Each structure stands twice: as structure tokens, then as C-alpha cells.
Amino acid sequence: QITLKESGPTLVKPTQTLTLTCTFSGFSFSTGGVGVGWIRQPPGKALEWLALVYWDDDKRYSPSLKRRLTITKDTSKNQVVLTMTNMDPVDTATYYCAHLGSMPFDYWGHGTLVTVSS
Amino acid sequence: QSVLTQPPSVSAAPGQKVTISCSGSSSNIGNNFVSWHQQLPGTAPKVLIYENDKRPSGIPDRFSGSKSGTSATLGIAGLQTGDEADYYCGTWDSSLSVWVFGGGTKLTVL
Numbered sequence: 127q128i129t130l131k132e133s134g135p136t137l138v139k140p141t142q143t144l145t146l147t148c149t150f151s152g153f154s155f156s157t158g159g160v161g162v163g164w165i166r167q168p169p170g171k172a173l174e175w176l177a178l179v180y181w182d183d184d185k186r187y188s189p190s191l192k193r194r195l196t197i198t199k200d201t202s203k204n205q206v207v208l209t210m211t212n213m214d215p216v217d218t219a220t221y222y223c224a225h226l227g228s229m230p231f232d233y234w235g236h237g238t239l240v241t242v243s244s
Numbered sequence: 245q246s247v248l249t250q251p252p253s254v255s256a257a258p259g260q261k262v263t264i265s266c267s268g269s270s271s272n273i274g275n276n277f278v279s280w281h282q283q284l285p286g287t288a289p290k291v292l293i294y295e296n297d298k299r300p301s302g303i304p305d306r307f308s309g310s311k312s313g314t315s316a317t318l319g320i321a322g323l324q325t326g327d328e329a330d331y332y333c334g335t336w337d338s339s340l341s342v343w344v345f346g347g348g349t350k351l352t353v354l
Contacts (some may be wrong), residue, residue: 157268158335161253163343165345167341172246172330172332172345172347172348173281173283173289173345173348175334175343175344175345177340178343181245186341186342186343187342188342189340189342222288222289228304229279229291229294229295229300230277230279230289230291230294230334230343231279231281231289231334232294232300234289234290235288237288
């Protein structure tokens with residue numbers, strides 16, 4: 127059974143760096159083709175794909191946010207970490223991590239709401 | 245502004261069928277598989293359709309997907325009030341080398 131869970135701060139100040147951790151179980155980065163992505167959703171708005179890391183450490187980023195994002199994986203801990211620099215109130219959103227395998231984003235975490243406010 | 249265009253909202257009566265369109269380009273839908281996700285209020289999205297027309301285990305056959313050229317369509321037959329949700333199409337964009345979601349469509353079952 128695949129599960130994912132996001133963790134991190136619920137409140138960050140403008141200009142600060144956000145660090146979110148996705149801890150998962152039920153799959154491994156040792157399996158070819160596996161990936162974990164981050165997707166966010168501002169309140170009342172659409173899903174926005176942010177970043178993705180594959181089993182072979184191939185990494186992809188949203189072009190509009192690429193300069194602010196870093197995604198890393200820790201295979202031994204079954205974790206994926208997303209950092210986003212220079213946070214702004216417009217970055218207030220629920221942040222999800224999701225598994226990518228034989229289907230795109232077939233398992234999701236519950237999401238974590240991050241509010242950016244001074 | 246998403247590279248995939250969906251209607252903001254659709255509505256239909258219980259028992260009816262509704263279709264939701266997703267329009268893209270040759271760099272995304274035209275040359276890649278399309279998936280559809282359903283997001284019920286207050287929950288994480290769930291995959292309904294992948295590889296254009298395949299349903300994961302447990303997804304009823306009331307949900308169907310199709311693709312033609314640079315557009316894709318999600319069909320939902322025998323509408324139920326429990327189908328009220330936001331629906332998102334998604335695909336890989338080969339020119340950007342990124343995943344893209346549509347802007348989402350809110351389904352109302354009248």
C-alpha cells in the first residue's frame with residue numbers, strides 16, 4: 127500500500143525559504159520508472175505542478191518557478207524534499223506530494239497548507 | 245494561465261451524461277498521454293483516467309476518456325450528486341519537459 131505524507135511549516139514569512147518533506151512508504155526509488163512530484167493549489171484555485179524527481183535522480187521543474195525551487199530525494203529515508211526560496215504571500219497554498227509510477231500521480235498525500243504572512 | 249484549456253464549469257442533471265474538454269497543442273496532448281484527476285471538495289485529487297482512456301482499478305466505467313489530435317475529453321455518464329467535484333486534465337509537455345495541468349472544470353450536478 128502506497129502512502130505519502132507532507133510535513134513542514136504551516137506559516138512562513140515573506141522572503142523566507144520554505145522546506146517541505148514528503149515521507150512515503152509502499153514503494154522505493156530503487157524501482158525503475160518511479161517518481162515523486164510536488165503540486166500546489168492556492169485556496170480556491172487550480173492545481174499547479176511544481177517539480178518532479180525520478181528514481182535515477184532526473185529532476186524537472188516548473189519553468190516559471192525554476193529559479194526558486196530545489197527538489198532532492200533521500201532513498202535511504204524514503205523522503206523527497208522541496209525547497210522554495212523567497213516566499214511571497216501569493217505562494218500561500220496547499221502543497222501536495224504525489225507518486226508517479228505506471229500512472230501519473232496515482233497516489234497523493236493529504237496536502238499541507240502553507241500560509242505566507244508577516 | 246495553463247497551457248491546457250478546460251471550461252471553467254459544466255453542469256447537468258442526475259442521470260445525464262456530461263463531457264469535459266481539454267485543449268492543448270502538439271507539444272503536449274498531441275504527442276503524449278492524457279490523464280484526468282477528480283478532486284472532491286476538501287480532498288486530494290484522485291486519478292480517474294490515464295493513458296487517454298484507461299481506468300485504474302476501482303474507477304467505474306461511467307467515467308471514460310478519449311483523445312483526438314490536440315484535444316482530450318472526459319465523459320461521465322449516469323451522473324450522481326457525488327460526482328460534484330473539480331476535474332483536471334494533465335499531460336507531459338515535451339517542449340517544456342514538464343508536467344502540465346489544465347485549469348480545472350467544476351462539475352455541478354443540478
